Amino acid sequence: SQTIHQWPATLVQPVGSPLSLECTVEGTSNPNLYWYRQAAGRGLQLLFYSVGIGQISSEVPQNLSASRPQDRQFILSSKKLLLSDSGFYLCAWSGGGVGYGYTFGSGTRLTVV
Amino acid sequence: DQQVKQNSPSLSVQEGRISILNCDYTNSMFDYFLWYKKYPAEGPTFLISISSIKDKNEDGRFTVFLNKSAKHLSLHIVPSQPGDSAVYFCAARLTGNTPLVFGKGTRLSVIA
Secondary structure, X not given: OOEEEEEOOEEEEOOOOOEEEEEEEEOOOOOEEEEEEEOOOOOEEEEEEEEEOXXXXXXXXXXXXXXXXXXXXXXXXXXXXOHHHOEEEEEEEEOOOOOOOOEEOOOEEEEEO | OOOEEOOOOEEEEEOOOOEEEEEEEOOOOOOEEEEEEEOOOOOOEEEEEEEXXXXXXXXXXXXXXXXXXXXXXXEEEOOOOHHHXXXXXXXXXXXXXXXXXXXXXXXXXXXX
């Protein structure tokens, strides 16, 4: 069966520090991968998505970036965090077809202080 | 421009009664709609979906209704249970590999 792993679960980082959040999927190949952020009052905001290795689409201009170095690995990064980057970050995967849509990871609560 | 709107940020219902969560959309090209349920500090989990060619889909206590002419869908939960207390997200899909578009969510509280 397919599983998605996301870590760390919680993170407190100072303003201006770098960020690296990792997401991996098991039990499937060539998944579509997504990074979402849930900020207060803003629902689920799509940040990046990838349909293959090295293919990244950015939905929201900001100081975050994403990379997909391997088929089932998706990384969210920042060189310098801002206070406004605080939120709950969610990784998700899909097989690309209809049905159950996305399967989400357990999320990372990022607090920038 | 918000294409999927959940205008009620919160809803409170008594246990055993019906919960109705609403969702409106603006893009008539959406072909698939989904509802997700999210508990605090967890990722959303899939609940129920409906294709744009249908007007109703039922799964146990959960029923989703789609009114394409009004660009409106609703999720009915009956009977509501305390464990249903969560944030519910409505989502819509344009075609194939395009990312899902999510609403802002509605927090449902089921009171015992």
